[in-house]
Amino acid sequence: MPTMTESGVRRADQPAGPRPGGRGGAGAPVRRLLAAVAVLVAALAAPLATALPAAAHNVLVSSDPADGSQLDAPPTSVTLTFDQPVQNFEPVVVVTGPDGQSVDVGTPEVASTSVTATVGALPAAGAYTVAYRIVSADGHPVQGQIGFQLVQTTAPTTDSVTTTAPTSSAPTSSSVSSPSATDPSTTPSTTAAVTPAAQDSSGGLAGWIWVVLAVAAVVVVVAVVLILRRPSGPPRS
Template sequence: MNTVAHLRAVAAVLLSVIVALMLSAAPAGAHAALSSSDPAADARLAAAPRVVTLTFNEPVQQQFSTVVVTGPQGRNHVVGDPAVAGREVRATLDALDGNGTYTVAYRVVSADGHPVSGKYDFQLSAPTPTTTSASTPAPETTAPSTSDDASGGVTPWPFVAGAAVLVVLIVAAVWLRGRRGAGADTDDDR
């Protein structure tokens, strides 16, 4: 096989390796996503829930996990910090304001350290007792959006750069081997 054929074969193998590396980098960039909730998004409830449970597709970190449940009167109904156990985040609620729309906003940290946030609504359509105790005021910040932050997660560029360096090294090795082989052929012809 001549040097050009070697280079073509090496280039085909390297292209396959680069594609495989880029495809394998995609799962590393995945982050936790809400897979289910109780109450569910857009649910219509006849009784007020005492707990909101969020279940994610992968474990989330306890640290920095936040859940806010805002009622029609604009106050937060979550009591204390949410409890995190693997993929599940549970927030205990105080007495809800009564009928109306409630917004569940969450912000958790994926196992890979990436913050993920979102929100959804549910409806309460039955009278519930109101609380006379001091309520927790709603946070002054806006509710989290339904998308990840703008960092974009893991980028494939380090893999591409590493693959490019690998390609250069292999092409140089094949070229040098070909030159040595060509030199040996020339010496044999003498």
């Protein structure tokens, strides 16, 4: 029942206990909604964390000489071809011989997706390693190596032999020319794909990445709007 205050003003007794619609009533649904949004965002971000680095780095797709090839003649240059353009920022190419010593190599030149370096005289037959380091399209360094086998250090040469009969009193002289010895076999091309199945899939990958990010942004916005529009207490009577 109403009571009288010291100033003589009548007031109603306030009910004991927490008011309806307080923190305990609306907190549980909000927490459940936030937890669901967090789980959804984490599920969408998980594949992006692994897909983006793989799509950005350059991949070696072919080389000349080819990786694992056997050469009858020493190469005069090395060309490395990648799936994406290479940044022209201090590329490195090192050729190591069978004795473990480095071979003289010219300054590598970058042309779009290819890196080419001239190679000096190879000292001996044996296994050679070509190590490289480039800056990929996404700005990260990429390094690797290929190898080839040199069967001989100099290319075989054939000379044309001409035999002339000695001059005699007879007015006729004969000269016999032997045909040039040529190798009927042709040398196979040393350029081969290291990973022929590698393709530049960054374009298609980037498309669905933007779709996933857009969906995640919409979900977060909807969740925030629902939280802000939720009444803090029960409707007044």
